[in-house]
Amino acid sequence: MEPVKVGLLGLGTVGSGTVRVLKRNSDEITRRAGRGIELVAAAARNLDSLGDLDVSGMRLTEEALEVVDDPEVQVIVELIGGTTLARELVLRAIDQGKHVVTANKALIALHGNEIFSRAQERGVMVAFEAAVAGGIPIIKAIREGLTGNRIEWLAGIINGTGNFILTEMRDKGREFADVLAEAQRLGYAEADPTFDVEGVDAAHKLTILASIAFGIPLQFDRVYTEGISGISRDDVVYANELGYRIKHLGIARRANGGIELRVHPTLIPERRLIANVDGVLNAVLVWGDAVGPTLYYGPGAGSEPTASAVVADLVDVVRALTTDPENRVPHLAFQADALSDVSILSMDDVQTAFYLRLRVLDRPGVMADITRILADLDISIEAIMQKEPDEDTQEADVIMLTHQVREGNLNQAIGRIESLDSVITPVTRIRLENLK
Numbered sequence: 001m002e003p004v005k006v007g008l009l010g011l012g013t014v015g016s017g018t019v020r021v022l023k024r025n026s027d028e029i030t031r032r033a034g035r036g037i038e039l040v041a042a043a044a045r046n047l048d049s050l051g052d053l054d055v056s057g058m059r060l061t062e063e064a065l066e067v068v069d070d071p072e073v074q075v076i077v078e079l080i081g082g083t084t085l086a087r088e089l090v091l092r093a094i095d096q097g098k099h100v101v102t103a104n105k106a107l108i109a110l111h112g113n114e115i116f117s118r119a120q121e122r123g124v125m126v127a128f129e130a131a132v133a134g135g136i137p138i139i140k141a142i143r144e145g146l147t148g149n150r151i152e153w154l155a156g157i158i159n160g161t162g163n164f165i166l167t168e169m170r171d172k173g174r175e176f177a178d179v180l181a182e183a184q185r186l187g188y189a190e191a192d193p194t195f196d197v198e199g200v201d202a203a204h205k206l207t208i209l210a211s212i213a214f215g216i217p218l219q220f221d222r223v224y225t226e227g228i229s230g231i232s233r234d235d236v237v238y239a240n241e242l243g244y245r246i247k248h249l250g251i252a253r254r255a256n257g258g259i260e261l262r263v264h265p266t267l268i269p270e271r272r273l274i275a276n277v278d279g280v281l282n283a284v285l286v287w288g289d290a291v292g293p294t295l296y297y298g299p300g301a302g303s304e305p306t307a308s309a310v311v312a313d314l315v316d317v318v319r320a321l322t323t324d325p326e327n328r329v330p331h332l333a334f335q336a337d338a339l340s341d342v343s344i345l346s347m348d349d350v351q352t353a354f355y356l357r358l359r360v361l362d363r364p365g366v367m368a369d370i371t372r373i374l375a376d377l378d379i380s381i382e383a384i385m386q387k388e389p390d391e392d393t394q395e396a397d398v399i400m401l402t403h404q405v406r407e408g409n410l411n412q413a414i415g416r417i418e419s420l421d422s423v424i425t426p427v428t429r430i431r432l433e434n435l436k
Ligand SMILES: NC(=O)C1=CN([C@@H]2O[C@H](COP(=O)(O)OP(=O)(O)OC[C@H]3O[C@@H](n4cnc5c(N)ncnc54)[C@H](O)[C@@H]3O)[C@@H](O)[C@H]2O)C=CC1
Pocket: 009, 010, 011, 012, 013, 014, 015, 043, 044, 045, 046, 062, 063, 064, 079, 080, 081, 082, 085, 103, 104, 105, 106, 130, 131, 134, 187, 188, 189, 190, 191, 300, 301, 302, 303, 306
């Protein structure tokens, strides 16, 4: 049978990895797909700096539109990133009846509802395994492997750059900016790296995971998002002393008739497997009612790990070319007309434990004032650690771990604590999850 003809948009970190993996493993891939997969065209703006990348057999252009409109191309692989041009190109490919593979989580999180609905009308596939947790086949695991379950919650380290930064800061005491620059050199970071450090990229991915886990539409604007740029070395050290690691997590959970969607730094007991996932590695814990806890682990970013997912999607597309579109795995795991409109909870109603760090003047009665405020708002304390006061200023750090508390109550308590004369503001608070 004739090979399937593929057009590539983007020859950067992921695009070049895709070329290398497809060419190197072409025999194995053909034996699996049942047909060859041939790269016939590619568009990129860095054609002068492709180094030794083997682009033989590919028509090269700087104009992505030329590849989309190329009559020979049957499948478009979108690896340029961004949401404006990428959306136009993907919709145009779909309108021409071409299947699409993309690694673009921003595109899927923001425009996926529109893209999937158009793809369904045209009977084409839009595959996006590389968009979440890079090389980990997490989309396939949730969408196909766990279909028998009601998924109760999932929690994941889903940004490789952020995890790399936190790990290097903790293990080697390196500076934030220095580690971020290295992540950029290694091709892990987004074009705008604030997406990584401020949690936007993780929120894109969480949007996608929540949709396929719970059967809800993609709702990026409902994700609560907090980044890692405010994490201090003190907090990392104190968390360690208390037996916890700080990880940047995306969490989606059914609770109180709604769904929590949140990305934020989180203390996790150090004995949990996920607390020990370091560097650019990602991990996603998914809890299904039948299976219980499952954990998926692997590289969340990088050239060939991400290409691994892109190529797997290409093979899926090739295998599905001859299938009836009505009988394919639905894009968002649930049938498009069976999505639920369950509400996303406000953060005030989310219940978690907290790590609090207060800087106080070491005077008699301070602790009593603080604990009274907490008790008045039904917040009970699991542990308290007071550090030695500074000899000159008599200021000391107090670290507390609370039991589970409604976030609205905690915010009220922090407001009152910060108004005490002996408390030097602001209070640092980091959510704490046991992940059991
Ligand atoms: N780098 C990584 O580890 C991962 C990246 N992704 C996603 O994959 C996509 C690509 O990321 P990278 O390969 O890292 O980006 P990159 O910046 O390394 O490569 C982008 C490529 O697209 C080309 N390009 C950009 N604008 C263009 C335009 N207007 N016309 C033609 N070509 C254009 C560039 O010349 C370059 O070849 C993004 O959506 C990113 O979020 C997903 C998972 C992991």
